[in-house]
Amino acid sequence: MPQPSAGLQFGKYKLLERIATGGMAEIYRARMTAVAGITKPVVIKKILPGYADDSAFVSMFINEARIALGLSHGNIAQIFDFGEVEGEYFLAMEWVDGHPLSHVMRRARDKGLTALPPPLAVLVAIDMLRGLAYAHTRLDDNGRPLHIVHRDVSPQNVLLSYEGQVKLVDFGIARARLAGRSETKNDAAKGKYVYFAPEQARGQPLDARTDVFAAGTVLYEMLCGRRPFEGALPDVLRKISQGDFPRPREWTPGIPAALERILLTAMATSPEQRYPTAQAFAEALARQLHVTAPDVSQSELGHFMGYLFEPELVDAGRPVQLPREFIAKVGRWSGVAEPPPVQTPPDSPRHPTPVPHGEPRGDVITQPLPPQPLPTQAPSSPLQPAWPRTLRGWALRGAPVVAALLAMWMGLLVGGTNSFAVELSSSPAGATIRVDGRELKETTPTLVTQLQADTEHMLEVSLPGMVPWNQRVKAERGTTLAVHARLTPKRPAAARALTRLESPDALYRSGGPFMLSADAHAFRVPPSAAARMRLDPSRTYGLRANGHVSLGGPMPVTQAAYFLEGGAALPARDSFGVVGTDEVLVQNASVLYVFLWDGRAYDNRGALQVHVREQASGAITTLLLDARRHAVSLPPHEGFTLRELDASTTYRVVVRAAADPARTRGFSGGAVDQVLALHGEGDSPLTAPGTLEVLEVNRPTVIRGARWLRLAFPDDDPDDNTGGLTLEVTPVAPLHQ
Known part of the structure; x- marks a missing residue:
């Protein structure tokens, strides 16, 4: 039979719209017409044509339907009918007017909520667990436990209605462990593996505690805005088996400690250490909810759905009417603290505006950009x-x-x-x-x-x-x-001082690796002698250096280092670099710093012109970089220096990401993946000029004639820096070869 399309009759049902297609079945929104012309919206779950001839699968599907027809609970989507139409097997189930929990969490992120408000997340979990507890305790006609296990508890299988109802769907992997029927290891391949329990990941027998673990995983995702286990299948299964996941309060410190303990109990690696039943898990959550948010109710979950999906409801002719205090309540549930008493007059700011690092320095010639508001x-x-x-x-x-x-x-x-x-x-x-x-x-x-x-x-x-x-x-x-x-x-000053006790120097004895710390080996650019200029973060600029300076060595220098200050849109990897005769594009920056990295400015001569061209208008501002006034010398405790290299040897230098990647703009700024480098002759960077370049992760660089190599992470606030890079320096060949 050809596959029915939307609007086609399918037995006593009319298929109106295909909602989704899964691995085994396709889902339709449909309408059932009963006697006297009475209609009812339903959902039709129909086996895909490729599975209709699979007798084992059809048998599982019929077994699922038999179990599901016997489930009648307010937190489980009701199955009304199952059967066969012209060789195609189907289930007819309750239409839930709302969205899957996966869509709800995604829309919440779009609305600016990194996670669901904890009371609402707990409320959803309690209802979900009540549905599971009901299914887990079902008996057959002879009074024997059916041992129903859902096996696929995930956000996609939890529906939230616009009225605030929570419904579990798709017991499609659930099966009763009837007499003479045993589990197979192939069952571990079913379901969504990021929500597997440890015993499921190992292909071991499952029971109700498997669903308890999966429900805990879903609650973790609602509270933290991310899954506890992510990655490729082998890595996820290993982490699940070992219980290797960040604790909830590491992601969301505002989660109450008592709630975290409840969640960790549900997600214990050993089934014996979990809550023995879904009902016990639900009761623990209900007690915690009564303490932390006694005013939360099902109607507020409905308001939250209206708040998230207002555009869709309005387009459907269903205007959303939210109580005026509801948004404030969401903020309070999300952890809004009561503000401190106001100590200043009403028109004065309660917190003084931070003083800028100073006015832009450097001589500006030619036409400046329009002033910023x-x-x-x-x-x-x-x-x-x-x-x-x-x-x-x-x-x-x-x-x-x-x-x-x-x-x-x-x-x-x-x-x-x-x-x-x-x-x-x-x-x-x-x-x-x-x-x-x-x-x-x-x-x-x-x-x-x-x-x-x-x-x-x-x-x-x-x-x-x-x-x-x-x-x-x-x-x-x-x-x-x-x-x-x-x-x-931020970390206390004492903790930062301990970190910076790491030696900033190392003697070259082998190829390494040497550890570079994004914290201990960073230096603050804004307080330095660097020339600076304000930029518009919404614009893109091209930087190019013209001319040359002398830093006391025999060779003229035609390039300089730059550093950018900006908001969260500026990634760490783009925050610094080297500008020379080739134009470099920068964006998302509010302040540009340019400097010459040199340890002895007294013998420097000349100036570089750094042209800053605004891409859209072509307007050019020239920043004059004086070789003496804008030379920056790092203090001994900042940066990392590798000494006693052989000047007659060519070295292959490469930096690699450490297990904890280097971050210089907090976690949100991403990995920096590069470090500023200076290498040269002489006894140290304080007595001899060097060659400036940027070392990028996994991109080897060859250096010649060097007796030392100095590396540092330019930054504006090392207090939020974490992680690091590893440095490998390997001899290639003497210069004369």
């Missing part, structure tokens, strides 16, 4: 923060401000402008905010409005003593995102 912009700025939405803030600023804020917010909700808003908070509160590289007058918590819809924006939050935070946000017209920044303390 300052943070203290007029109200006509496209970024207009409202007052912090707290009772204390409202009381201080008076009823007129409240009225204006509510009017503005309602205007956004009805879609009066092509923009969206972000309700931004942080813990601790009072943090400085930058949006798309521009600093706002207000501190957290606040409402940032008039953000261009359907366009990605970068939010940055910083507070002295805390690791900076950033996140990209993008939303549809008229929506309001609740975004919370959890700031973590």
